[in-house]
Amino acid sequence: GDSVTQMEGPVTLSEEAFLTINCTYTATGYPSLFWYVQYPGEGLQLLLKATKADDKGSNKGFEATYRKETTSFHLEKGSVQVSDSAVYFCALSEQFGNEKLTFGTGTRLTIIP
């Protein structure tokens, strides 16, 4: 079945540091890929998405590129802020029979001033 594997957390960085959160997936065909963010006490919000190979999703300074050859969708940001502290989830939706959304376990990110 489909699965999403994220790097283990928690991750702690200093403000203005470079961020990478790794995400790899297992799926048949060409799934759609997503990053969701969950701020403290809130539900998940879509951060960015990509629906085909080599697409780059971007939002709020975050980027992720859909790499079919490495089955990866790593999240990056060049300079993080304290307000980026949250839990980040990688997710996929199958290309065929895509009723379900499959999530990774989440990566807790803390940014210190």
Added chain:
Amino acid sequence: NAGVTQTPKFRVLKTGQSMTLLCAQDMNHEYMYWYRQDPGMGLRLIHYSVGEGTTAKGEVPDGYNVSRLKKQNFLLGLESAAPSQTSVYFCASRRDSSWMHTEAFFGQGTRLTVV
């Protein structure tokens, strides 16, 4: 412009009690989902629905039942609550399965404690 609304936001149950969690969406979405979120395990799919009157089992359906009598509402029921069902429950909806409308919108969650 409410989006996805979950009721209640918090609840404490005694073992063996029953309750129903309500999810309502005002976006005319076809697909609706119930997830539970537990530390270190991310989101796990309990049940989902691809349209009014339909339901299907997800990854962890045991101990839960669902109903989708109206398109805008998706109910999650616990008939006899157990401490293992202590969790944060999230409802989500998607417009449909098309490539352009694949992202899900989430409610703010229900924190359930079973003692």
